[in-house]
Amino acid sequence: CWRYKMSIALLWLMFTLAVCSLFIPENIAAPIFFGVMVLLYITCIILIYNKLRSGFRWAKFYVLSWIPLIFGAAIQPMELTGVLPYTFATRHAFLVAILCEVILMAMALADRVRYQRERALYHATHTQQTRLLNSSKLKQAFMALQSQNRSTTLCLIKIRHFNSLNTIITSSQGYTLIKHIAKELELELSHEREFTNLETDLNTSPRLADLSSGVFACISTKTQNQEMLETLLTKIISSLPKQYEIKGLNLQLSYSIGISSAGKTNDFEYWLKRGYLALKKAKGSVNQVGSSSNGNNLMMDVALAAKLQQAIKTNQLALYYQPQINLLSNHVSGAEALLRWPDPTYSNLSIEELIILAEHTGIINELTLWVIEQACKDIVELTKNGYNEHTISVNLSAKNLTINNLAEKVENILIKYQVPAHLLKFELTESAFVDSQDALIKLVDELTALGIKVVLDDFGTGYASLSYLVNYHFSELKIDKSFVFDLPNNPTHQVIVQTAIDMAHNLNLSITIEGVETQEIHHLLKDMNADSAQGYLYAKALPYTDYLHFLKSQYSLKMLDSSF
Known part of the structure; x- marks a missing residue:
């Protein structure tokens, strides 16, 4: 100048x-x-x-x-x-x-x-763009409350679809929107004494932190049950703006809530991560509220992931098997392999959450390959015991598509253990079909070329399930249990299941019905000409040794058939 x-x-x-x-x-x-x-x-x-x-x-x-x-x-x-x-x-x-x-x-x-x-x-x-408190101030408040042994419940409020909105509005407009919502939200929080001040400023007394991407955070210090807090937060977001005008465009706004209780962990990152997991749950929730309790069944931390990885390497995991019954012969034709962690220390952990942990930490592919190899080992043992045509089904998820040369690795495992390819099945859920259609079509074709049967799992629950039958070379369909529980008393579900069975047979596909828990359902499925069924009526998932005993006693199923 x-x-x-x-x-x-x-x-x-x-x-x-x-x-x-x-x-x-x-x-x-x-x-x-x-x-x-x-x-x-x-x-x-x-x-x-x-x-x-x-x-x-x-x-x-x-x-x-x-x-x-x-x-x-x-x-x-x-x-x-x-x-x-x-x-x-x-x-x-x-x-x-x-x-x-x-x-x-x-x-x-x-x-x-x-x-x-x-x-x-x-x-x-503070965030530079919105001048609101950021996660550092939130952490400072969390640590202060923890040192005082006070209750600390993280409450996350997110502007739904904010990232999508950012594709049609400028960054400055997005920051203006955040500041507008934050002002209204701060006003609502100021009426509730249970939300702690994050800064000792007597003039403003801010209770809200901006975590970016349209996510706001506050801390509830009141000891109360989850339902009361959810009700209060739902009331608060109901008072927030439902519309916001930008250059003549009225944006429609909605919000979701994530709740995370801290307990005695003293770990801010863990506490915050649980809050984001709760927000993720809220995406598919009708009331737009997700919560993450502090129980031992949700220990999403690096230490647990390291122990899980070590368990994979040292074969401390196990496969349990739930039998699949051929409804025509009433014999066990195969089983679905289900992952378990037998160590008593982790007996209370949910396998579904362990799978999520494995996906988030990048060890899901290592875990999947272990499951496939262990299933092949058990197929060999079953063959030695005289069950030469017994199949085992292994579940694959969308994350498994990132395994390089998966079909080649599976082929090497089959060769290593001399397992006939037709005795191994892979079950694919619809989540695996969303991200990469071309890669999945290629994988299904490669597995089918090896002689492996590929099953479309949870058929009927996806909006585009019929299109999958056209584009993929499936060998079998599997009807989701949500259509089966009330089958005898639900004519609509009867029509859906019967139609699926007839369609599968017309397409030269076999069909398996899961969730069979009563003799009445078993008898009804036989009348519908279903091929196979699985459920608690026959057996729960069993360790390999117990499952082998079950197979040896399967002749009793023939005797039960008369009562069915």
């Missing part, structure tokens, strides 16, 4: 005159020196004024430091020119002025350091 250029020009002028003063008399150099000082003062005043306009808060001491210097500099030439009489005070006025300036400059420097530290702290505890 022009001020910078003016300062550079003045510096060059002073440097040039300083060199010239070495060769010219003092009586000529002194007036020039004092004349240049006037320009220097003017330049400094312009620069300081410009800084003050931009919030140069610590400049007050710097400005004051020039006052004694100006007066001291004025007294010295006046004494030299005879305007003021020569005295000790007038002779050393400039030196005194310099000492005062040094003191005030030191104070200005100290104030500047303090100001910079305050700014750094502000930026560390």
Whole structure:
């Protein structure tokens, strides 16, 4: 800018005159020196004024430091020119002025350091764009409450589909939206005493933190049951704006809630992660509320993932088998392999949540390959015991598609254990069909080419299930248990199941019905001409040794058939 250029020009002028003063008399150099000082003062005043306009808060001491210097500099030439009489005070006025300036400059420097530290702290505890408190302040409040042994329940409130909104609005418009919602939400929270202040500012008393991407956080310190807190938060979000206008466009807004209780963990990251998991659950919730309790069944941490990985490497996991009954012969035709962790320490852990943990930590593929290999080992053992046509089904998820050359790895396992390919089945759920259609079509074709049967699991629950039958080479369909529990008393479900059975047979596919728990359902499925069934009526998932005993006693099923 022009001020910078003016300062550079003045510096060059002073440097040039300083060199010239070495060769010219003092009586000529002194007036020039004092004349240049006037320009220097003017330049400094312009620069300081410009800084003050931009919030140069610590400049007050710097400005004051020039006052004694100006007066001291004025007294010295006046004494030299005879305007003021020569005295000790007038002779050393400039030196005194310099000492005062040094003191005030030191104070200005100290104030500047303090100001910079305050700014750094502000930026560390506030989001730069919205100027709201961030996760650092949330963590500070959490640790303070934990040290006082007070109840700490994290409440996350998210603007639903905010990331999608960001594709049609600008960043600045998005930040304005966040600040607008935050203002309304802060007002609602201020009416409830159970939400703690995150900052000791008596003027604002903020209770809300901005976690970015349209997610807000607050902390409830009241000891209460989950339902009461959910009711309160639902009431709060019902008062938030449902519409927001941007350049004539009325955006429709909705919100979801995630709740996480801290317990005695003293781990902020774990507490916050559980809150995000609860938000994820809320996506598919009718009331848009998700919660994550502090029980041992949800220990989503790195330590548990490391133990799970170690269990995979040391074969501490096990496969349990639930039999699949051929409804025509009433014999066991196969079984579905279900993962278990027999260690008593982890007996209360949900396998579904362990699978989620494995997916989040990237060990799901390692776990899947272990399951496939263990299933092949058990097929070999079953063959040695005379069950030459007994099949085993293994579940695959969408995450397993990231395994490089999965079909080749499966083929190597089959060769390693000399397992006939037709005795191994893979069950695919609809979640595996969403992200990568082409990769999945290729995988199904490769597995089918090996002679492995691929099963479409939970058929009937997906909106596009019929299209899968056209694009994929499935060998079997599996009807979801949600259609089976009330089958005898639900004519609609009877029509759906019968139609699925007839369609599968017309497409030369076999069909398995899961969730069979009563003899009445078993008898009804036989009349419908279903191929196979599985459920608690026949057996729950059993360890391999117990399952082998079950197979040896399967002749009793024939005797039961008469009662069916």
